[in-house]
Amino acid sequence: MGSKISPILANIVMSVLLKYCIPLLPFQVPITYQYVDDLLLAIPEDRTATTLAVFNNYDPHIKFTAEEETENGVPFLDTKAIRCAGNIVKLDWYQKPTSSGRYIHYSSNHSWAMKTNLIKGMFRRIKKICHPDFLHNSEEKLLKIFENNGYPRMFLNRCLHSLTSDQVDEVPQIRTSTLVEPATHDKYVSLPLIPPLTGVLFSQTKDRIHTMSRSDVVYRIPCENCESVYVGQTSQCLKRRISIHKSDARLRPDRCALASHSSSLDHHFKFDEVEILCTNSNYNKRSFLEMCFINENENNINKKTDLKNLSVVYSYLLSLDRRPSRQT
Template sequence: MKISCKNNSPQAKLALKSAIRTWIKLEMKKWYKIRDNNKLHLKVIHSELTYRISPAEFDHLDFTIREEVRILGHKQYENQLKKLEALVNNVDKFEPNSLNYVSETNKIFYEKVINFTDVHFEEAEIKLLEKGLKHCPNVFSKNDLKQFAVNVELALNKIEPPENRDLEKSLCARIISKATVEDNKNESLVLKQIKKKASENDLIITKADKGNTVTFLNRNDYLIKTESLLNSNNFLELKFDPTSKFQTAVKKTIKSCPNLLSQVSFPLTIMNPRIPLLYALPKIHKENCPMRPIVSYTHAPSLKLCKFLNSMLPEGSLATVLEHFNSYNTHLQFTAEEEVDNSIPFLDIRVIRMGEVLRTDWYNKPSSSGRYLHYRSCHPQNMKLNLVTQMKTRVLRLTHPTFHSQCIVKLKKLFVMNGYPIKLLNKLLCNTSSSPPVEVTMSLNTDAMIDRADIVYATIPYIPG
């Protein structure tokens, strides 16, 4: 439908805009009504299905329907996205480079592994560590898959009545037969070699201060740098643990402020507090690789009280707040970052000032290693697929449409670095993942489920494939 007006007077243009807005609102109202009716029908259908068929049959049917809905929704989404891009291009002919802004599409990521020791590590060991400290080696074999099938068989034998077991077993057998488990324990052997070298040479393997880079440090160098950091800032060693004394002081302070803390509905003290722990992370992006002290206050006596008081801090000018914070301790100084070349980074976005308009682009710190969950890690496949799709959804929502194509190229490079197949990335990034996840909200008919006596719960181990 197209609304037009032959009269070009200002009043006619305003009337035309008002008519377009009214038409859009009516269209949205119509589609919202259709959506609500569909949800109601889905709820009724869901309740009937959960009562009439077994859980295994319902799961198979649910998966098939959701897949069809996802494909149909994606086609609709692509059509609407093309229309939206056309509207954006017609309304705003903005060029990103017109104000000397350079996107970070071709950014080179920081090294994933840095060795500050003289100990030699083989190429296979470095490649394994490049997958990150959270990488889980695949230690499952074909024998494990057979054992998994046995566990499933035992679980299905609990189903009542017995005549329903054959259907569930056939469905599970079909799924297990499609599983592909590599009988490969090389990564486990390599991991043992790394641990052995670290133990024999007294090494510390830790992540860097920024960027998630894996670093090798001599334990002696780590301790010397950390102790030097403490000595240079005039820290003193206490002869006793002051935790209990500090806990008493916190309780006393809370009791002395009834007016300020009277509205708090949760306890401000920690049960069984412990002394905060200090550790250090190497600053690989700075000269001579200094250490950054990290104090873990997770179980400190004043943790909850500090969080509450922090939420009550008044807002003020940047200079005033900085001066106030930095006046407490000369060794504890805060800094503030201001925009450079009409842009400033904040978390994982860069805010760009372009005339009177603010636009956002995806941002990575210079120390970022670009590491995410490796594709070969022993994690469920849906975690890896969701990582790609959700990363794309997040990036596209955070960035202006003029940067979307560059961000997709950058995402593809990043996940290729993490071992993801290019064919899979083309499917997720260039096709299906461009649409937001399609969710069908259905409420369980709990009364019908409770009355069913054939619902049996069983626990089986996770196995990839």
């Protein structure tokens, strides 16, 4: 217990155990689910003792206990499999009776992003787990739990309704009485560290984020018809910001300097050649960096108001940096 390899070994042992024990049962098992060392089986009502005997005889060091169906349902992890008419199994959200229901409190000194993501993550999980027949009751139950943790109902409803359809895969969790085939999984291998060689072969271990998918950036867009450039900053995804620029250039020429330049001179910008100058998640720092880059680009088309907050001291230092150094 506690080792990183424990769940891997448990999965391997349980997979081998199932392949050995299931054929020994004197009846057909239409539904079999396994998660690490937890099993969900559909067996005849009077065959629980027989099933336990087969599984517990596999190895003297492995012993199972059984939780039988009550009120047409049985818990499995954080779900409850409920048997309905027509041999259909529907899933509901489940919490153990010992669950404290305590989450990050509304008045705790955590960031709003963490609190919001917690609420959205819990609602998103319920939407993925629950069958539509049980979804409303589960949502109300979760709302009550968060209210007990100090969250206002208005704030909770806003988080709930802000979940878009692309954030939640609302596929009804309906299972019929059919044997589930083992799922195929990706295979992974570990490679030894060879100091002179590993760093060369795996110099980039993370996938690069596409330019248009980055956010919290200061960017520069060149004009296609002249040498002018526009410098801007955004916290949004750059692709969305570029779309707004294109729309402003056509419909709202007074919106920004880029739109005004494009509309008044009938110039077009090379949006596909947008360059990210720097990245910073802090708005004030990002705005300061934007002013510095505007000041650095002498052929910029930005408005003078874009530089109004730049100190004359910084402006002077930046101008010195642009001067060619004297050769002695």
